Amino acid sequence: MIHTHENSDQPVIEVIDLGIAYETRSGDVEAVRGVSFSVKPGQTLGLVGESGCGKSTIAFGIVNFLGANGKITGGSIRFQGNELISRSDAELKRLRGNRIAMVYQDPMQALNPSVRIGDQLSEVLTCHTDMTGKEAWERSIAMLERVYMPDPADIMNRYTHQLSGGQQQRVVIAMAMLNNPALLIMDEPTTALDVTVEAAVLDLIEELKDEFQTANIFITHNLGVVARVSDFLCVMYAGEMVETGTAEDIFKRPRHPYTMGLLASVPRLGESKTDSILQPIRGRVPPPAARPRDACVFAPRCDYATDECREDRPSLIPMGTDHRARCIYAREIESRQRTRRRTEDKNLVQDVGERQLDQEELLRIDNLKVYYRQESNSVVSILGLGEKSYVRAVDDVSVRLSMGHTLGIVGESGCGKSTLVKGLIGLEPVTDGSLEFMGIDIQHTVSQRESQLIKEMQMVFQNPDSTLNPSYAVGRQIARPIRRFKTVPRKQVRNEVIRLLKAVRLGEAYYDRLPRQLSGGEKQRVGIARALASRPDLIICDEPVSALDVSVQAAVINLLLEIQQTFGSSMIFIAHDLSVVRFFSDDIAVMYLGQVVEIGPAESIYDPPYHPYTEALLSAVPIPDPEAEQKVLRLSGTIPSALNPPAGCRFHTRCPRRSEMLPHGGKICEEQIPPWQSGGRGHRILCHIPIEKLSTIDPVVHNSA
Amino acid sequence: MNEKRTTASPPADAQTFVGSDETRGILRGLSRGFSFVLASKTATVGLVIVLFWVVVAIFAPFLTLYTPYEQDWMSPNAGPSSEHILGTDELGRDLWSRLIYGARVVLVILPITENFWIPGGTALWGVLIALLIGTTLGLVSGYYGAWIDELVMRLLDAMMAVPIILLYLLIMASLGASAINVVIAMTIVGTPGIARLVRSLTLDIKTREYVKSAQTRGESPLYIMFIEILPNARGPIIVDSMLRVGYAIFAMGTLGFLGLGMPPPSPDWGSMVAKGREFILMGSPWASLWPSIAIASLVVGLNLLADGLREESMRYQ
């Protein structure tokens, strides 16, 4: 029997020098080694690192659930003073779900689709305690209430698919907290959620930790999230813990080159291309089988690496009370945690204002509407009768884009930003409104457009794993648009492809490679080269970096900036990450439920006056700086259906500002479509609240610097 | 595990093949396919069985002293002996000869008329034609969606609702027994399944970004379907086809057994079993035993091969 010590000074979990390996046909592959940490009650340890660095493996190692081929090769895991390694399955089973609970990345997948929520919750209680089914049911309702689930008794009788993503994650969290666990392990719990939902879930996690005094292990790749929730940090790289310390220390004074690199490669909220430079880490995370055993694992990508680094594996060097880094030069190298200020090479990216651009309008979208027919399975609709319902994916959107400019479009999933782009590029028929590109009407879908027009608009896509056709070599895929649009004479196609490969910093050697031989960042570069091949005037980037690892993101963003500079292309940049959009764009449009609610020059969006939705978005963005002071403004409810959007202002059902800032609790918002209000310099807000009032709102973020 | 495992890139010397892009691609594909098979024990066993029958069928004339029609009136229904290694049937014909010539019809030749045949076995042609039609239907249906999809799917549903045995009976009753009609029957039976498979693959693949990229380039639907989508569906289609060849052999046996297969006196495994069945209870099981074993082993072999390949490709992913 494992005794429970409820002593708050004793660590709940203590991991010492943990090693985990997977058995493969070609022998064991070490996935994790040399990981040590401890977590006390009421504390959160953040495990942060890029994909493939072994974070999740540690989580499942703690509960010894590594699958058929995983095994713990060394070290010790002490839970409440008792060793967990080599414990019987029955004993572990008693701990799992009881003293140790877990929350997972994708709540939809983590919940059983064919068992009622209530049964999934209450069985945790009935199987670990001798509670009756009825008591367990009551307790589960109470816990759902505790996680602010609306109408919990009703939720208990529902199935997973009937809940929204945020609600599902609340159910998973409630499930984890039911037995009042001592240790809560969360594996990317908010990664699959939208930013405003994420913020609310993070708040909840924080609140529960304080109330139940659990020890939390929080796994994520997102530096902003980890800065918000963690007391202590473990930075993981390629299966090794390279740095550990308090969150404050690590964000302020990172000592390992990898940590520094990570921090330097993400833009801070508010930073823009005109004033800072992102500094990517070169290369990629090596696969487990290719990691150096007796050398610093980071050496191949490190700017400071010397021969010494390649000779022996560095040990953790203590830097302060809790701060340790696995780098032999940890004490010597200068701390360089920030993105670099753009001072010396200001000529590379110039402010739009200074650039004396030819302000010719490239793209003009007026009152664009893109509606989808809702496919209904009812008998009536099979026969073609009955009312047709439409998803109003894009409803009355007007934007402009000037030559050489970048327009950023932000919004959460379902806001219509992707559909807007589809309508623009001709993949989706336009329902109403006008679209003009260089003065030419482009209402038609792509099959009816002139090829001269098609070649002027190309796209860079989101997912590196699906952006390239796995069946063909890289060169052939870049050559296809060149041949199709006859950009260069036939004989020069190969040279042109090589020129493009070089432009995206890939060499001729990549010509014959197949996509599966490339890393995510490399695939994305090929995708960019393919988009450039037809020499377009407008490049549309649909979340081009959001599926990439942090260290690679920076390189791709820099590449895109450089391309814009050299080729003078205009860009539309879609993203859900507000920091990245701000960094990249000259103008920004914020979308909500098919409409643009705020639009203007990038800097004006990030300062008051804000549209209330923009304000909520900004206050939800996780900032990779534990000291940044950020306003807490959360949205209630879920996003309404675009089939039947709310009358009046579409945002009125969730608006946190209208009742306090408008007379009669903002009754007008429910009844009338709000007017566009101008804030000067092309900044416009779609809101009933007078712009003077909106201007008095405090800025969302006070940067610590 | 939510962590992406990057697959190890193949060794650099995989690139040192010489030759044009195409041949290199094919060679690479073949060698990869072959190493795939050998990596799985199941697939290797399957391959050995299948190869045995293929070799035997190709070299049939050199592997026996008798033609499949020669009758030995002195020893009908004989058991295995030194003269007839597998014995003889009720007319005294050599069972080994009939067996391996039967394999020929299944795997190597498609008899069009009595004296004219084209290479590729009856079972293979049945699957091949179904593959062509089914793939096209599936691609079109999956890619275009909307009413075209609805129409094609309803038709295929109706086809699949008809019990297969019934289709055989109907086709054979109205068209009669011949190798060509066996191919037609197998085409009709195979098409809906292949179309459904290809459609579901198409539905998946058409959401990939490289397809969107082709669309934004204004590529024609034909280009997108056959150049962008189809090559990426090949894995499951190959495995499925292998299973289908197995099933086609199964079906040929069944047709022959029901008297709907090759017209006599062609050496047809199914009809050999049917004829021999009459003599089992009289104590001479050989005439029906051997072809039963032949069909069973060949079909099992193909299934092992397909299963092994599927497992291996899943592991690879």
Add this chain to the structure above:
Amino acid sequence: MGKFILRRFLLLLLTMVLVSMAVFLITESSPGNVARNVLGSFVTPEQEQSFLVQMGLDKPAYQRYVYWLVGSDWHASSKTGFPLRRITSEEGFEEWWALRDDGSLVRWKLSGDDLISVVKQPDGTTSEHVDNDAWSRDDSGVSRFWGIDTRNHAVLWEKGSDLKVWTFIMGTGWMKTSGGPTEYLPLKKGFIRGDPGVSLRTGRPVSKSLFPRLRNSLVLAGIAFTIVMPLALVLGLLAGVKEGSFKDRFLSIGGMTFSVIPEFATGIFLILIMSVWLGLVPGATVFGEKAPWQRLDMLILPVLTLTLIELGYILRITRASMVEVMRAPYIRTAFLKGLPYWRIIVRHAVRNALMAPITVIMLHVNWLMGGIVIVEVVFGYPGLGKYLLDSALFKDINALQAGAMILVLLAVGTQFVADIVYTFLNPRIRYT
């Protein structure tokens, strides 16, 4: 959910209509073939032509399809002006009569230029009368009459046409008569009214021999199905629980082997082993007058053959589904909730794992039917399958069409049932 089921039901109807057309088209695609197949290859063109006309095969396909599906009596009734009745004679043959106002039944025949009416009184006696008043003369002076002949056709006689007719009588041969009608309309009630016509092979109504055969087949299939289903599902779940274990490999390779060996081969192996070498059970089924369930020992081998082949298939499907479910994140969740193993399997895995196979298994009823045909042939079992095969070999199109429609109805019906079961199992459909 109601909408979903209704939708499936409409699709079912649509499928049946499409399939019935296909069945009809395939079997009747070449009427000449039908004639030659029934009459033999020594038939003269005249005889063939005469036969086709009498069978109504000279009519356009759509018309024949409508007659076949919903019957031709209503059409004939409007032509003759009499309501028509079908009665069964003492010898078991079906006869069509026109019903007169006075309640007597009447048919006609032509003798020279005289129209003879054959009247059947309610007491069963028949009498013949000359009935030349029935002729109706048109403007060009030709006398015509629509009536019912003695061989179950509605026919159009034309006075003085003196057509030679070749009649083929089963067991007797060809008979040449004169004074034949100019148009024939064979009488039947149509498939959906339970009358698929008369067997060309036996001359008796198809429905008479079809239903006992169907019953026998259902007995065989039912027994096999009740053994196979639970066994295969349980074994499949067992194999899928732990992917790659010995149990799994043994069950899936074993299952695969049995499921891919053709039924007739399995049947032969079983007869050889169980009957010839071990002498345990009979190797063929001979029921005589008895019903199948009265000789259960004869059912053992057919059922075993069916079991082996179906078992493997369903086992493999269930296993694959279970394997996939066991890999699902929600099973991991259940494990990490610390639930007991059996509870995870029973509550969290099995239900999800059974969802996929149910539809596939029901689709497999099609294959089960194939299996039954073969098994019936191997063991000489007097079922629907054997009946169908015999009909197909004889080109008895009426019997074949009827049997085919019954099979399709069963197949489509089970798929409909599967859809409903699936709806109940899957909350995602139930609650939308």
